[in-house]
Amino acid sequence: MSIQSPWSFEKVSTKKVSEFIREQLEEAIILKELMSEDQLPSERELSQIFNASRITVREALASLESKGLIEKRVGAKGGTFVLPVTANSHKRTREEIKRDWEQMLKVFEYRSIVEPESAFLAAERITAGELELLQSYVDQSMEPECTREWFRALDVKFHLTIAKASGNPYCEAAVRKIRTKINPALDLMPYDENVRSVNCDVHMEILEALKARDRNKSRDVMKRHVSFAAEAIYSRLVAGD
Template sequence: MSHPFFRQVQSKKVSDFILEQLEEAIILKEFLSNEQLPSERELAAAFNCSRLALREALSTLETQGLIEKRLGAKGGTFVLPVTQRSNTRTKEDIESSWQDLLEIFEYRLMVEPEAARLAADRILPRDLQQLEQLLHQSQSESIMREEFRSIDVKFHLLIGAASQNAYIANAIRKIRTSINPALDLMPYSDEVKLNTINHHKQLVEAFIKKDSRLAKETMYAHISGTSLAIAKRISQQNHL
């Protein structure tokens, strides 16, 4: 007889743990498109696992279209653009994840503004310096889409860490892992780039002033606009 408070035990293989971490790192752009992953020997040592378990995880990532193995003198395992997988999603895939995305957007609107409020009070000088460096990097005229998106993710994750609340920081990481594939479907233009930079500037200014109210309001405005844009984009695809 099932019980409403209990979940059935499910065995989890070592390769599943490796898969989750590598998939998350790729989705969060900690490994960029066309970047080579460390060697199997290095990855096995990092995860403290067998080559067999690692290869099983890599095989799944390859099936998912997140990595590919290249032969030759400059061969190895390379990351593929996440957008390549996102753009192959069917209407049914979008419909099945639609409600989940709406709930994640609602959750994000509660978590990230609060993270910004706490960060304004608690941010360390080194974290503030890192935010300023990321902001500077994002303003380069030659910056490409993937690098800009990677900087954006780092910026938000760093604010989560600056809140000095491990639960909030972890929540933001999980949120970004869930919504990044949707963000990768969004158009990239000078207008989008400028809008993001302006909001990030305002957040940095709020942290410098230690203005927790301004930080919270700015973050809310920033991510609510993004959420609405994503919702509109996916809704349009949903009705194709």
């Protein structure tokens, strides 16, 4: 006999410890906090960090390796190294993006609420140090030698810094979750001088609004920016234009 409950409780689900470890490492890689060619701590060190067995850590690393996010190298300079996410974006096909597009739309809808309001709050609360950081990210992204991988990393850093500058840890946590979801799609987007120019221009526009402490403009430009990103992904990866 099934019991009808008036409450919306979630059913209990068990998550393996290795999945918990894998998720944290994968998030750090997707958010470019661990960059290409960064060496991960040894299995022994990771087991201490996560307070887990080496077998459990090894299982988590094997999962990351199967996704093309890390590779193990042998020899004198061996170890476990992060691979360029954008270089392995072929592992996430256009068909996968299409299949999950309805879910991705919900993420972008959520983003269109969270990031503009974070920018609105940041315009009032951002520090001089955070403004300098944002300026450095824009400047680096405009340098001719800026690689695709570093460009994607700078984009993430720019948005996460604004979320942190909002002074609201819930906004920051939300943007981290959003970027973890959408970065794989963004990593499939083309990278050329035009893409870089358009992105730098709008980032500069957001930065100028933040410097001017213009809350409404900061929110409006950010809203336009995130809307453009959703449309660009749809056009390139879903509609197939």
